[in-house]
Amino acid sequence: MIELDALARTIAAANAVVVVGAGTKRDVGGAVPSGATEVRVPAGMVSYEPADMTVSVLGGTPVALLDGALAEHGQECPLDPRDSAATVGGVLAGGLSGHRRLRLGPARDRLLEVRFLTGDGRVVRGGGPTVKNVTGYDLPRLLVGSLGTLGVITQVTLRTQPRPQHSSWAVSDAPPDDVRDRLFRPTCLAWDGRATHVLLEGHPEDIASEQARAGLRRVDGPPTWPEHAHRGRASVRPGALGALAARLEEVACSWIAEGGVGTVHIGTDTEIALADARAAVEAESGWLLRETGAPNLDPFGIALPNFELMSRIKDAFDPSGKLNPGRLPYTRVAA
Amino acid sequence: MNRVIEVDVEARVAWVEPGVLNLDLSRMVTHLGLHYAPDPSSQQACTIGGNVATNAGGPHCLAAGVTSSHILALDIVLADGSVARLGGLEPDVPGLDLRGCFVGSEGTMGIATRIAVRLQPNPPCVRTLLLDFMSIDAAAATVSAIIAAGIVPSALEMMDARITRAVEDYVRAGYPRDAEAVLLAELDGLPAGVEAAVAVVDRVGREHGARTVRVAADAAERALLWKGRKSAFGAIARIAPDYYLHDAVVPRTRLVEVLHQVYEIAAAHELIVVNVFHAGDGNLHPILVFDARDPGIWDRVHAAGDAIVRACVAAGGVLSGEHGIGLEKRDLMPLVFNVDDLDAQARLRDAFDPDGRANPQKVLPRGSRCGETMRVPEGAWV
Ligand SMILES: Cc1cc2nc3c(=O)[nH]c(=O)nc-3n(C[C@H](O)[C@H](O)[C@H](O)COP(=O)(O)OP(=O)(O)OC[C@H]3O[C@@H](n4cnc5c(N)ncnc54)[C@H](O)[C@@H]3O)c2cc1C
Numbered sequence: 128m129i130e131l132d133a134l135a136r137t138i139a140a141a142n143a144v145v146v147v148g149a150g151t152k153r154d155v156g157g158a159v160p161s162g163a164t165e166v167r168v169p170a171g172m173v174s175y176e177p178a179d180m181t182v183s184v185l186g187g188t189p190v191a192l193l194d195g196a197l198a199e200h201g202q203e204c205p206l207d208p209r210d211s212a213a214t215v216g217g218v219l220a221g222g223l224s225g226h227r228r229l230r231l232g233p234a235r236d237r238l239l240e241v242r243f244l245t246g247d248g249r250v251v252r253g254g255g256p257t258v259k260n261v262t263g264y265d266l267p268r269l270l271v272g273s274l275g276t277l278g279v280i281t282q283v284t285l286r287t288q289p290r291p292q293h294s295s296w297a298v299s300d301a302p303p304d305d306v307r308d309r310l311f312r313p314t315c316l317a318w319d320g321r322a323t324h325v326l327l328e329g330h331p332e333d334i335a336s337e338q339a340r341a342g343l344r345r346v347d348g349p350p351t352w353p354e355h356a357h358r359g360r361a362s363v364r365p366g367a368l369g370a371l372a373a374r375l376e377e378v379a380c381s382w383i384a385e386g387g388v389g390t391v392h393i394g395t396d397t398e399i400a401l402a403d404a405r406a407a408v409e410a411e412s413g414w415l416l417r418e419t420g421a422p423n424l425d426p427f428g429i430a431l432p433n434f435e436l437m438s439r440i441k442d443a444f445d446p447s448g449k450l451n452p453g454r455l456p457y458t459r460v461a462a
Numbered sequence: 463m464n465r466v467i468e469v470d471v472e473a474r475v476a477w478v479e480p481g482v483l484n485l486d487l488s489r490m491v492t493h494l495g496l497h498y499a500p501d502p503s504s505q506q507a508c509t510i511g512g513n514v515a516t517n518a519g520g521p522h523c524l525a526a527g528v529t530s531s532h533i534l535a536l537d538i539v540l541a542d543g544s545v546a547r548l549g550g551l552e553p554d555v556p557g558l559d560l561r562g563c564f565v566g567s568e569g570t571m572g573i574a575t576r577i578a579v580r581l582q583p584n585p586p587c588v589r590t591l592l593l594d595f596m597s598i599d600a601a602a603a604t605v606s607a608i609i610a611a612g613i614v615p616s617a618l619e620m621m622d623a624r625i626t627r628a629v630e631d632y633v634r635a636g637y638p639r640d641a642e643a644v645l646l647a648e649l650d651g652l653p654a655g656v657e658a659a660v661a662v663v664d665r666v667g668r669e670h671g672a673r674t675v676r677v678a679a680d681a682a683e684r685a686l687l688w689k690g691r692k693s694a695f696g697a698i699a700r701i702a703p704d705y706y707l708h709d710a711v712v713p714r715t716r717l718v719e720v721l722h723q724v725y726e727i728a729a730a731h732e733l734i735v736v737n738v739f740h741a742g743d744g745n746l747h748p749i750l751v752f753d754a755r756d757p758g759i760w761d762r763v764h765a766a767g768d769a770i771v772r773a774c775v776a777a778g779g780v781l782s783g784e785h786g787i788g789l790e791k792r793d794l795m796p797l798v799f800n801v802d803d804l805d806a807q808a809r810l811r812d813a814f815d816p817d818g819r820a821n822p823q824k825v826l827p828r829g830s831r832c833g834e835t836m837r838v839p840e841g842a843w844v
Binding site: 176177178179180181201202222223224228232233235236245249250251252253255256257258259260261262263264265266268269271272273277288289292304311312329330331332333336337360362363364365366385388389390413414416427429431432433434436437439440442443444455 | 470472473516517519523527528530531540546547548550551552553554555556557558559560562563565566567583585586606607609610612613614651652653654655658711712713714715740743744745778779780781782783784785786787791795798799800802803804805806807809810811812813814816825826
């Protein structure tokens with residue numbers, strides 16, 4: 128493919144490159160020094176075999192485009208980015224999962240095969256196109272969440288699934304753990320400290336009887352996810368959500384937690400408040416990723432665990448350090 | 463190291479030592495309404511540590527996903543003696559997914575000493591179906607047709623005529639002795655969804671020539687149907703004293719043609735092959751059965767095995783679905799990966815174990831790294 132060849136040449140010739148998808152997650156990770164060559168990966172469907180429930184797309188493909196193609200065959204691939212302009216490669220490189228993770232698992236579990244460009248312009252393929260595979264080391268898992276620092280994802284094969292027959296949001300005043308105990312594998316438990324929004328997917332009769340049994344009231348749709356100038360995504364043990372909620376009472380923020388998962392979406396009007404939210408999260412042994420805004424806040428707030436091992440991997444995959452330099456703190460964060 | 467250290471029912475997480483047997487873990491938590499989803503057919507004998515190292519699958523991994531999806535965190539000892547915790551009980555960990563790299567690395571990145579696994583709630587409703595066919599093609603076509611109809615059963619297993627008869631003679635599971643192939647399908651979840659899916663499987667099966675579709679009436683019958691599937695390896699001795707089990711995956715839409723090739727290859731090498739496998743995933747397990755006392759037999763077994771793996775790769779498949787590469791398939795890796803692909807894998811392995819001391823020489827063939835020579839380093843583990 129001519130576009131990919133050109134991309135490979137550009138990357139090989141550059142001193143530093145910053146990979147741009149749709150730019151929806153530009154603030155995730157550290158800033159890349161200005162002057163780095165911006166590269167974009169082409170978009171497009173490569174192949175789709177509904178009966179295999181696998182699909183291959185180029186890295187720059189918008190999630191909305193992929194979803195439209197799958198919908199024609201009654202399938203989906205639940206990457207579920209908040210902004211469906213996001214590209215498939217960007218979502219995977221960012222490693223952030225959607226709101227249906229409780230039931231459907233994290234985004235990383237969708238990736239079967241990956242092709243990426245190295246800093247010297249070679250194409251590397253890892254994984255395989257089949258739904259099950261242990262042929263060699265799991266490069267697909269390595270690339271998910273690597274924030275473009277190990278390779279530029281050019282093409283992926285993803286596992287698809289049938290679209291749910293029916294889906295319905297409902298609400299309960301009970302906290303998410305209580306609600307979960309009354310249900311069989313809900314898809315999402317979105318809790319804002321007062322009410323739990325519950326997404327159920329499946330057969331309409333099952334959904335109705337589960338909602339009745341758990342005492343849920345049907346609502347039109349999902350809760351409003353925090354939309355503020357400064358936003359973060361916290362990760363805590365699901366069991367710590369109650370204690371974290373109490374701490375967040377003291378912070379000027381709005382938040383929605385994914386019950387049973389431990390992801391908390393936090394939005395604030397000021398940068399200081401997001402820093403306060405981070406302190407609350409860290410007090411519960413979690414960490415907060417800056418997603419949007421808060422330019423003076425450290426992107427992660429903590430050193431990468433096992434950063435020496437991660438740094439060895441970075442050096443092995445990108446010896447010249449040209450791929451998204453600065454995105455991940457591969458050196459010890461100064462105290 | 464064979465203790466279950468902690469079961470957190472609320473969090474649905476268990477911390478286990480690597481020597482815990484897979485089946486023991488599920489047995490231990492079943493009274494809590496939970497189970498550990500990956501269920502290799504060897505689950506009475508294999509360990510969680512081994513499952514992590516091979517990224518093991520099992521019949522119920524069709525819907526639930528393989529081992530990697532069920533491992534939250536790992537404490538490991540690296541080859542230099544240092545220890546690390548990979549992953550965590552929080553949903554995300556900053557930086558690279560080292561947990562994901564380690565799972566399936568066949569002991570070449572270190573030794574897992576403590577493992578946090580996710581437990582799943584037991585489904586409220588389970589239906590197990592036995593479909594029998596008068597041709598292997600019809601059974602294989604039914605597999606892709608079920609998936610194409612939008613149903614992902616929790617398990618979808620296939621057995622051919624010879625192994626079905628051997629199993630029936632061995633454990634009396636109630637399989638039809640005259641069938642050319644049987645499919646074992648399981649559907650679980652909430653009742654209305656399960657009954658609707660059962661109806662689809664029944665219809666699709668009959669449309670593709672299923673002679674009978676039997677739904678197990680109760681838990682005892684269900685257990686018996688599964689006992690048959692899980693006793694298949696024990697039953698092989700009724701056919702011949704020795705066997706060689708292969709493991710490869712093809713896209714499920716290619717099952718019919720690849721199965722044909724598998725039988726042709728075995729016939730060309732004057733060997734018996736039986737097939738009992740995770741059909742829903744396209745994960746073939748052709749088993750060559752023979753008598754090792756026959757002169758020259760191993761050459762034929764190896765030649766047939768090699769041809770089978772090559773046929774799978776030619777159909778767009780991969781070398782292994784769940785058993786791994788080890789030494790056996792190491793030198794076949796160039797069939798699916800080019801030099802740049804192998805080089806990247808070698809770099810990853812070396813970052814964990816620069817001296818190549820952990821399970822030396824496994825997985826990657828000679829020449830994966832530039833200018834390498836083959837050697838077993840001082841202090842290597844196996
Ligand atoms: C009859 C039969 C049926 C089978 N069915 C299935 C099936 O359905 N699905 C499936 O996936 N497999 C199956 N297998 C293959 C095998 O049982 C699995 O691969 C299993 O996961 C291996 O576990 P083990 O405890 O036996 O490991 P071992 O065979 O002892 O070891 C496997 C590898 O893991 C490494 N290892 C072991 N422990 C650790 C540790 N703590 N840390 C790091 N590395 C370690 C070893 O060095 C070795 O490389 C089957 C095998 C047989 C014989």
